[in-house]
Amino acid sequence: MSEIVKGLEGLLAGFHLDVALQPIVAFVIMMAVVFGLLGAAMWLAVRRRWIGRATAAFWLFVSPWIVGFLLFTGGPMVYSLVLSFTHWDLLSPARFAGLANYRQALHDPDVGQAVKVTLLYAVLSVPAQTVLSLAVALLMNVKVSGIHVFRTIWYLPSLVSGVAQTVLFIWVFNPEHGLVNGVLRLLGVEGPKWLFDPDWALPAVVIMRRARRACRPGTVLQVQRIGAAQLAEQGGVQTGHTPALVQSRGRRRAVTPERSTVSAGTSRQVA
Structure with a gap:
């Protein structure tokens, strides 16, 4: 090519x-x-x-x-x-x-460490995505006034490019001037160094990815997002009652032997 x-x-x-x-x-x-x-x-x-x-x-x-x-x-x-x-x-x-x-x-020790971190990330990230996507779907399905406005506001951050979001979260997790540690200082807690600390870098990345994807509707820092999963979960929540509803309607419209006999007799009289 x-x-x-x-x-x-x-x-x-x-x-x-x-x-x-x-x-x-x-x-x-x-x-x-x-x-x-x-x-x-x-x-x-x-x-x-x-x-x-x-x-x-x-x-x-x-x-x-x-x-x-x-x-x-x-x-x-x-x-x-x-x-x-x-x-x-x-x-x-x-x-x-x-x-x-x-x-x-x-025989490279860095490869083993990379595999370990990848598996740990999967263990932390996948359950978090599943739980958050279901929780967001349930919240989005609540029948309250203004829910459509809330859905729109929830979607807006997905319009921001991935590079801009990454730069934003680097500032959010900045150990000296970041938003997270600033809030923790107000509570009297000294926050960690997050991305600059080997022990806290992975949790910070998990939080960053989950928060980024919570607002995105469907493509790491890249992809299988809470937003896409949330839309799938929301679709299931909104349509989950459909089979029962169809069955109930089918039962209500079911033709009983008596009703079929009456209908047949009526049709003969009309004829």
């Missing part, structure tokens, strides 16, 4: 396009060609009756996500796996190394 982009950049250079814009324009052209070919393939498949229009529409609408996943998530993951079997310093060509990198990682 990089060769294709470079070829397009060389073609665009003939149009005297700014050098900084050439990769972007080349990428846009390449994506336009990909989606154009996909659209043509779906049109041909519908014309030949290989698939229905609904199926073609589904693949067209889902294709941006699929292409984005392959380009920015699935592709890099596979490429990283391939590179893990090589020696590469980014300057010289990659050389195959077999399992040498994995053997080195098994």
